Amino acid sequence: QKEVEQDPGPLSVPEGAIVSLNCTYSNSAFQYFMWYRQYSRKGPELLMYTYSSGNKEDGRFTAQVDKSSKYISLFIRDSQPSDSATYLCAMSVAAGNKLTFGGGTRVLVKP
Amino acid sequence: DVKVTQSSRYLVKRTGEKVFLECVQDMDHENMFWYRQDPGLGLRLIYFSYDVKMKEKGDIPEGYSVSREKKERFSLILESASTNQTSMYLCASSLGAGTSVPDTQYFGPGTRLTVL
Numbered sequence: 001q002k003e004v005e006q007d008p009g010p011l012s013v014p015e016g017a018i019v020s021l022n023c024t025y026s027n028s029a030f031q032y033f034m035w036y037r038q039y040s041r042k043g044p045e046l047l048m049y050t051y052s053s054g055n056k057e058d059g060r061f062t063a064q065v066d067k068s069s070k071y072i073s074l075f076i077r078d079s080q081p082s083d084s085a086t087y088l089c090a091m092s093v094a095a096g097n098k099l100t101f102g103g104g105t106r107v108l109v110k111p
Numbered sequence: 112d113v114k115v116t117q118s119s120r121y122l123v124k125r126t127g128e129k130v131f132l133e134c135v136q137d138m139d140h141e142n143m144f145w146y147r148q149d150p151g152l153g154l155r156l157i158y159f160s161y162d163v164k165m166k167e168k169g170d171i172p173e174g175y176s177v178s179r180e181k182k183e184r185f186s187l188i189l190e191s192a193s194t195n196q197t198s199m200y201l202c203a204s205s206l207g208a209g210t211s212v213p214d215t216q217y218f219g220p221g222t223r224l225t226v227l
Contacts, residue, residue, distance in 0.1 A: 041220070088154065098144075099216060102153055
């Protein structure tokens with residue numbers, strides 16, 4: 001079993017819909033939770049991160065962490081075609097530690 | 112802005128060839144990483160380096176070696192390329208130890224390697 005599981009998709013939604021992405025993990029020592037976005041033929045770039053449990057909002061993006069369920073989510077409100085990308089979750093035990101990535105979910109937002 | 116560059120976007124090599132993938136970062140970062148990315152498997156860490164001449168194995172180091180002679184440059188070496196090493200290779204760098212927030216990794220554009 002992988003340490004971090006993520007549905008590969010693709011997840012296809014109409015423009016303006018809410019996109020809901022999630023990851024489950026098995027290592028209860030993970031403290032830092034990140035979401036990376038990767039456009040086609042590019043490297044991943046950090047979208048946002050959360051420390052421990054709780055919610056974090058940044059514009060149209062909301063990240064949630066539920067450590068008791070070992071489950072994290074990313075919501076994208078008012079989705080745009082430019083949000084079409086692969087979204088990868090990543091986790092680490094400590095601030096400077098190496099990251100463990102999920103497999104990524106491909107998202108398609110149709111105009 | 113941090114810039115991480117990789118020597119080639121696309122590379123085609125033959126089985127048994129020695130392959131060098133080069134990565135350069137321009138932000139004086141301590142840490143550098145090599146990943147491979149395969150459909151459904153996500154990013155898997157091959158090797159990382161937290162200082163010049165220092166290296167540590169990641170999750171899948173078999174068949175690979177690395178070299179870091181200068182702080183800004185991290186090379187991935189396939190001693191004898193095999194077809195199962197056909198993949199997208201991504202290099203990343205991060206600030207390093209002592210950061211109080213997640214040590215954000217900045218990625219290069221990737222090298223798509225095909226081994227025939």
